[in-house]
Amino acid sequence: MQRVCLALPTMRPCPETIVELAEEAAYAVANFEVEVHLLILDTTEGEEFARNADAVATLAPVAGVTVHHLGNEEQRAFFRKVAEDSGAADPALLLELMLPENAVAYGSCVNRLFLGAAALGCTSTHLRNDDADFQVVGGEKMFSIHHELLSIGKPAGEAVAGVTRSELDPADADAPVMLVSGAFIGELCVDISEIRELDPDIYREVVRLWAPPVWSDEEKDAMVELSFKGGGDTAFTTDESVLGVPDIWDVYMCNVALDHRGYEVLPLLPATETIGSDYALHHAMVHAKMPGVVHNRHIVNYYTPERRTDAGFVAYQMRFVKFLLSMLYLYPVYGQMIDLGRGMMDERNVLRVEPILELVRGTFDWDRSGNEHCLDVLDGCYRKLGGKYAGIADLVAERRQELLDEAQADAELWALLIENWAPMVAAARANGLGTVASASQVPSA
Structure with a gap:
């Protein structure tokens, strides 16, 4: 029987999710x-963690479903063991890349x-966010896993049914x-809608x-029209x-x-306080021209309350700035992925x-003038x-040099993580999650 991981990372109380x-x-x-296996990796503490734990504890047991709720302590114990067992020269650094303290790291x-x-x-991971709901049609929730399990991991020729x-090339069956x-x-997946309301030209x-x-000015303007909007405002009516x-442009980490033949090979960029750092694997799979499925069971994105606070505003804008700076190092990788195609x-x-690791290493000494210009325009x-x-x-002006340095360091740390990823995956598989004690774990019926 196929074993799959329905996965939720969270840094806030989200019992409803x-x-x-x-x-x-x-x-x-x-x-x-x-x-x-519903896997909830929770970095909240105290009362916030308790709210999530209470939600897990009240779930009715369902045959075939096992819920794992791991807090900071359980996660740190597991990933420390994985880093140590991987044989890495610096397991403490790997642990920091996996679970940075006092920082948000989307990848x-x-x-x-x-x-x-x-x-x-598990043979597949099904990723969800804690700031989204499912659409409801006729009283039924439109679960994304419906389309995912119809196709994921199957030979593409079987998935046609x-x-x-189908736009499948017969050679890819x-x-x-x-x-x-x-x-x-x-709402936009990036919290810059207020800028659009204040001044569309800016x-x-x-x-x-x-x-x-x-890119040409025309291509850049077309990108502006597409960016951060997802499926727009088109509500679900019937499956497509x-x-x-x-x-x-049709692939979203939130849904x-x-x-496993992708994510057990290439980890995501471990940059802290940087939105968009979790998309490199999508680029690898798409640019390798491997079969995929795009469906219309879109989730409903919403902004969580902390984004509307003064501290939340500053944090998110700085994450957006770091996202823009990361592109100097990511775009050369993505572009050459297109050239490699099936060679990946x-x-x-x-x-x-x-080949992907070589692309990443090739960006370390990239000319920073592009990022200098980016910060000037911002x-x-x-x-x-x-x-x-x-x-x-x-x-940003105060932290200018630090931000430029961090963008380059992030690329270097990504390469380090890629180098160590295969033994970390092997160590995780060998250890299993059974070694992690979690009072919130709920067994199936």
Whole structure:
């Protein structure tokens, strides 16, 4: 029986989300021949953690579903053991890359889920966010796992039967479906909508900084129109799914299933306080032209209350700034991934790490002038907006050299993690999650 990991990273109390994902897990075992491990990696503390633990404790047992709720202490014990058992020269550094203290790391939290899935013996990971709801039609929730389990990991030729349209190249019939993704509707996935409301021209100038510098003005403007909107405001009416090589613009980390033959090879960028650091694996799979499925069971994105606080505003804007700076090191990798294409996969349809690692290493000494220009443009834009945005400009100016250095260091640390990833996956699989004591773990019925 297929064993899958329904995965939730969280840094806030989200009892309602936990209940919804338990419902999604129950739906999966009721409709597919699968065993589901709902893995919640929770970095809250105290009363906030207790709220999530209470939600887990009140879940009704469901045959075929096992819920694992791991807090900071349990996670640190597990990932320390994995780092030590991997044989790495500096296991303490690997632990910091997996579970940084006092910092948000979007790629790292997903990397932890990948190792957790390996420890549980799962063949796929189904990623969800704690700031989204499922759409409801006729009183029924439109669970993404419906489309995911129809296709993930199957030979693409078999997956044709589970989609509404196929664009599959017949030559790819034996290749596995490596990813299945929906999008989102609701608020922008990046919290810069207020900039668009205050000054659409400044919004356009800021978002254009995300585009590859070699693109034309027309291409950059087209990117601005697409960026951060997901599925727009189109509500679900009836299932639609397409099998083929997905467009990178149709793949979203907040609503995706990934096959282990990808994530057990390539970890995500472990950059701290940097949005968008969790998309490198998507690029590898899409640019390798492996089959995937795109569907329309989009989740509903919403902004959590802390984003509207003064501290939340500053934190998120700085994460956005670091995201823009990271592109200097990521775009050369993504562009050369396109050139490599199928060369990133071996004869067993498993992602090859060696060529990707060489691409990452090749960015270490990249000319920083592009990032200098990026910070200059941001400074001008934020000062034009004034008010709290001028405060962000002051903070960026104060931290300018630090931010430039961190962007380069992030690329170097990513390469280090890639080098050590295979033995870490092996160590996680060998240890299993059974070695981690968790009072919140709920066994299946």
